[in-house]
Amino acid sequence: MNNKLLKPLGLGLLTALSVASQSAVAEGDAVSIINDKCVACHAKESDTSWSRISHMRKTPEGWLGTIGRMQVMHGLEISSEERATVMKYLADTQGLAPSETEGYRYALEQRMNTHEEFESGLFTEMCARCHSGARVKLQHRPESEWMHLANFHIGQYPTIEYHALARDRDWWPIVKEQMVPMLGKQQPLESTAWSEWLKAGDEAVVGSWSVAGHMPAKGDLHAVMTVTEKEGDDMYAVALEGAFADGTPLTGEGSAIVYTGYEWRASIKVGDETMRQVFAVQDGTMTGRMYSADDDSRGMDITAAVESGKARVLAVQPAYIKAGTETELTIVGANLSGEPSLGKGVAVVKVLKSSDNLIKVLAKAGKAEGVNTVAVGTTSGAELAVYSSVAAVKVVPEFAVARVGGNGGSTAPVEARFDAEAWAAGKDGKAGTDDDFRIGFMPASWTAKAFDEQAAADEDLKYAGTLSDNGVFSPAGAGPNPDRKMSTNNAGHLTVVGTVTDGDSSVEAEAELIVTVQRWNTPPIP
Amino acid sequence: MKMTNKALLPLLAVSAVAGLTGCKEDAKPEAAEATKVTLEQGHEYMVVSNRPSQMHVIDLESEALIKSCDVPGDFGPGTLQIAPDHVTAYMLTDHYEKIYAVNLDSCDVVFSADMSQAPDERAKTLYSMALSPDGKELYTIQTPTKLYADHYEAMEPRLAVYDTASGKDAKPVRTFEVPRQISVMQVADDGTLYMAGADIYKMDVTSGKVDVAIPSRNWERPLYAPPDVLNVWPIQTPQNEFTILYSTAKFTDETYDMNTATWLWGYFNVDLETGETETRDFAEFTEIYFTGMRSPADPNIMFGVLNHLAKYDIKEQKLVKSADLEHSYYTVAMNHAGSKVYLGGTFNDVAVYDAETLEKTNDIPLPGGDISPSTAQVFIR
Numbered sequence: 001m002n003n004k005l006l007k008p009l010g011l012g013l014l015t016a017l018s019v020a021s022q023s024a025v026a027e028g029d030a031v032s033i034i035n036d037k038c039v040a041c042h043a044k045e046s047d048t049s050w051s052r053i054s055h056m057r058k059t060p061e062g063w064l065g066t067i068g069r070m071q072v073m074h075g076l077e078i079s080s081e082e083r084a085t086v087m088k089y090l091a092d093t094q095g096l097a098p099s100e101t102e103g104y105r106y107a108l109e110q111r112m113n114t115h116e117e118f119e120s121g122l123f124t125e126m127c128a129r130c131h132s133g134a135r136v137k138l139q140h141r142p143e144s145e146w147m148h149l150a151n152f153h154i155g156q157y158p159t160i161e162y163h164a165l166a167r168d169r170d171w172w173p174i175v176k177e178q179m180v181p182m183l184g185k186q187q188p189l190e191s192t193a194w195s196e197w198l199k200a201g202d203e204a205v206v207g208s209w210s211v212a213g214h215m216p217a218k219g220d221l222h223a224v225m226t227v228t229e230k231e232g233d234d235m236y237a238v239a240l241e242g243a244f245a246d247g248t249p250l251t252g253e254g255s256a257i258v259y260t261g262y263e264w265r266a267s268i269k270v271g272d273e274t275m276r277q278v279f280a281v282q283d284g285t286m287t288g289r290m291y292s293a294d295d296d297s298r299g300m301d302i303t304a305a306v307e308s309g310k311a312r313v314l315a316v317q318p319a320y321i322k323a324g325t326e327t328e329l330t331i332v333g334a335n336l337s338g339e340p341s342l343g344k345g346v347a348v349v350k351v352l353k354s355s356d357n358l359i360k361v362l363a364k365a366g367k368a369e370g371v372n373t374v375a376v377g378t379t380s381g382a383e384l385a386v387y388s389s390v391a392a393v394k395v396v397p398e399f400a401v402a403r404v405g406g407n408g409g410s411t412a413p414v415e416a417r418f419d420a421e422a423w424a425a426g427k428d429g430k431a432g433t434d435d436d437f438r439i440g441f442m443p444a445s446w447t448a449k450a451f452d453e454q455a456a457a458d459e460d461l462k463y464a465g466t467l468s469d470n471g472v473f474s475p476a477g478a479g480p481n482p483d484r485k486m487s488t489n490n491a492g493h494l495t496v497v498g499t500v501t502d503g504d505s506s507v508e509a510e511a512e513l514i515v516t517v518q519r520w521n522t523p524p525i526p
Numbered sequence: 527m528k529m530t531n532k533a534l535l536p537l538l539a540v541s542a543v544a545g546l547t548g549c550k551e552d553a554k555p556e557a558a559e560a561t562k563v564t565l566e567q568g569h570e571y572m573v574v575s576n577r578p579s580q581m582h583v584i585d586l587e588s589e590a591l592i593k594s595c596d597v598p599g600d601f602g603p604g605t606l607q608i609a610p611d612h613v614t615a616y617m618l619t620d621h622y623e624k625i626y627a628v629n630l631d632s633c634d635v636v637f638s639a640d641m642s643q644a645p646d647e648r649a650k651t652l653y654s655m656a657l658s659p660d661g662k663e664l665y666t667i668q669t670p671t672k673l674y675a676d677h678y679e680a681m682e683p684r685l686a687v688y689d690t691a692s693g694k695d696a697k698p699v700r701t702f703e704v705p706r707q708i709s710v711m712q713v714a715d716d717g718t719l720y721m722a723g724a725d726i727y728k729m730d731v732t733s734g735k736v737d738v739a740i741p742s743r744n745w746e747r748p749l750y751a752p753p754d755v756l757n758v759w760p761i762q763t764p765q766n767e768f769t770i771l772y773s774t775a776k777f778t779d780e781t782y783d784m785n786t787a788t789w790l791w792g793y794f795n796v797d798l799e800t801g802e803t804e805t806r807d808f809a810e811f812t813e814i815y816f817t818g819m820r821s822p823a824d825p826n827i828m829f830g831v832l833n834h835l836a837k838y839d840i841k842e843q844k845l846v847k848s849a850d851l852e853h854s855y856y857t858v859a860m861n862h863a864g865s866k867v868y869l870g871g872t873f874n875d876v877a878v879y880d881a882e883t884l885e886k887t888n889d890i891p892l893p894g895g896d897i898s899p900s901t902a903q904v905f906i907r
Contacts, residue, residue, distance in 0.1 A: 040675075041675045041676045042675075042676050043675075043676070051676050052676045052677065148677045148678075150680075151671075151677065151678045151679050151680045152677070152678050154671065154678075154680040155648070155671035155673075155678030155679075155680060156678070158622070158650040158652065158669060158671075159652065161706060161707050162652060162707060162709065162756075162758075164754065164756070167707060167724075167754070167755065167756070168743065168752060168754060169743075170706075170724070171706075171707065172680065172706055485850075486833070486850075486851060486852060486853050486854065487852065487853055
């Protein structure tokens with residue numbers, strides 16, 4: 001095989017979204033780089049328009065994937081700085097409006113355990129069987145460009161019409177006659193959302209941000225993120241200072257860039273680990289995911305609010321209190337002022353600590369169950385569950401994929417991380433009915449077992465990896481294992497059991513875990 | 527040549543890594559110096575290809591590798607067809623874009639052809655390669671993409687006919703339009719070209735007229751789902767048949783309830799001597815096989831392989847025996863007597879099984895890397 005075709009197009013490339021080395025970016029620079037590097041193939045149509053390039057809109061990751069493909073497949077020679085300049089220009093001038101990314105940001109955030117569902121079975125079978133459907137949904141083109149994309153698929157991947165779910169149908173006529181017109185209609189180049197977004201001003205990001213979040217199998221976190229201007233177009237220096245609920249610090253420094261006026265991409269060194277941030281900035285808030293550059297499964301859900309903006313309550317940690325008990329709760333927010341209130345039946349016994357972005361209280365819950373709204377002064381936000389007993393547990397995610405890695409190979413292992421989500425039975429006292437309410441993620445004990453008879457016979461539990469006490473599955477090393485039947489690798493099919501102890505009783509739930517081989521092809525959008 | 531499992535396993539590990547990463551093997555086959563060995567009349571051989579880019583000839587009587595010939599180009603897929611003269615073997619390689627023919631006596635490259643016919647096209651052949659009964663013509667299906675400066679255009683596939691006497695850099699002598707999605711092909715004794723695609727087509731290679739020989743996607747079998755056919759291994763059987771496995775679901779009634787459907791294996795068959803065709807279920811679907819072959823000794827016996835070597839009684843639709851394998855094998859081949867089953871594909875060895883007992887009797891390691899999706903061919907000189 002030609003090794004040229006096998007260069008990973010992924011995690012390495014994603015670094016390019018947020019590296020500190022990005023230089024000053026100006027539209028003029030980008031245009032001259034495009035005129036210098038791209039016009040050999042892309043005809044110049046006007047001063048700022050080129051064939052193909054100027055007739056589509058996509059996310060920063062989408063543009064990165066395209067330029068990366070031009071480098072790997074078509075011999076484009078471009079420096080990292082030049083690529084960053086072009087990417088910034090294209091994402092800014094031909095990006096997606098925030099509303100156009102809604103519902104598909106999981107792909108940008110590298111949430112690899114997302115189970116996609118689309119209304120159109122045809123779309124699922126024709127597009128989402130090879131890559132995420134989100135990769136398609138995050139592009140806008142006129143029909144003629146969708147047609148080019150379809151032709152590219154068959155030219156670049158000639159086996160495409162021989163795959164399962166392709167060889168059972170007249171694949172190419174369906175692409176041309178059904179898929180292309182459908183995509184051209186549903187995701188056209190021009191949209192009101194985009195033209196309105198272009199008229200709106202960029203989101204402001206400089207300042208201090210109060211951050212709340214949760215990391216599966218680790219717990220809640222809060223932090224303060226300070227953003228200052230840096231040389232370069234929409235470039236920022238970032239300092240993060242905070243901690244997880246268990247006291248582990250979450251502190252680091254890095255740099256960020258904002259694409260398309262709202263797409264925040266940062267790279268922050270936390271201890272030895274480089275963490276990426278993929279956030280959408282909107283009206284003084286940031287939401288998204290922060291994850292490890294080495295293992296995208298190690299990530300946390302983040303919401304943040306700028307401290308100079310509106311008052312906001314972001315979270316209460318933990319988000320539950322047992323009826324009739326006293327416990328410490330932390331309210332995370334921004335610009336908080338006034339008295340904290342935990343809703344009906346939950347008294348604030350004492351305010352232990354109070355600042356603009358953090359209020360720590362000793363709370364006491366009465367006997368009444370339910371979901372309360374947390375407020376500080378006149379600002380309300382997070383929900384606090386008051387429960388008397390845990391009636392049911394769900395393991396989140398219910399279906400996860402971990403991947404073997406390391407062991408001398410080029411690809412690192414990918415963990416799976418589990419949380420136990422507790423639920424209360426509600427008024428009717430029965431679990432599994434409409435009036436159940438979510439209590440929240442609770443500490444649990446964890447065990448794994450073979451998923452089925454086949455997994456037991458193949459000793460998957462022995463070979464596939466180990467599950468820690470806190471719900472982190474670490475897969476075993478990559479490569480054929482001579483000790484296994486047929487020298488197979490350390491793949492496995494397991495059931496993960498999470499058990500929540502509530503007083504004298506315990507409630508358990510299961511999740512399915514597939515431990516499989518490495519992802520060799522890791523484009524910026526899965 | 528038999529290796530112990532202990533010796534074999536590290537070899538497998540190395541070849542698996544090579545297969546996954548696409549690394550080229552540095553080691554040249556030791557047997558390459560034996561390129562001058564000529565094949566003996568009446569003797570039974572196997573030709574098989576692997577990485578980095580070789581054809582190997584195995585003497586099936588001694589079950590020993592007797593020679594290795596280098597083939598130009600980047601290996602892949604390595605699909606082989608032995609010519610009717612049993613002197614020349616054709617290999618599809620170089621990223622599915624080139625066919626080379628090698629004289630197995632001299633190891634000389636005697637024929638080559640680019641699937642692309644113009645500087646602005648890139649044509650791939652998806653395992654579609656067959657030879658006329660007299661060996662004078664080579665048939666391939668080329669699926670071209672037209673390469674414009676800033677976009678591609680998917681073109682319709684064509685059947686390209688080559689004169690095998692054209693030597694190197696041959697050009698097609700005739701071309702015909704053919705349906706999309708065709709993979710493997712075989713030629714009948716009367717010269718009719720059979721092609722496995724949406725249906726099993728037959729083509730008059732002079733006029734280019736295409737008819738359906740066996741309906742597959744378009745079959746009309748009441749209470750059956752359309753079959754699934756994955757066939758990229760052009761097996762040449764000792765009994766001169768074109769056999770294609772299918773899997774399907776048979777429903778109990780017209781509610782077409784998947785929950786009560788029976789999942790079945792079956793085969794399409796063209797008798798290349800008579801042109802007689804057959805569509806027949808032979809087993810319940812319990813696992814995947816990549817290839818299957820009826821025994822030349824007993825046409826009622828079907829062998830299937832991927833993660834097991836399985837043996838079925840076709841009439842009884844019953845599994846007779848199943849053997850565990852040391853690793854996956856993609857392709858099955860048999861000797862003309864029908865007494866031995868050879869498993870190839872995947873890694874860099876050919877495993878030999880007794881057709882009666884399914885006991886493993888030998889393992890023939892190949893120098894170099896993975897056989898990958900290549901298909902071994904058995905022939906008598």
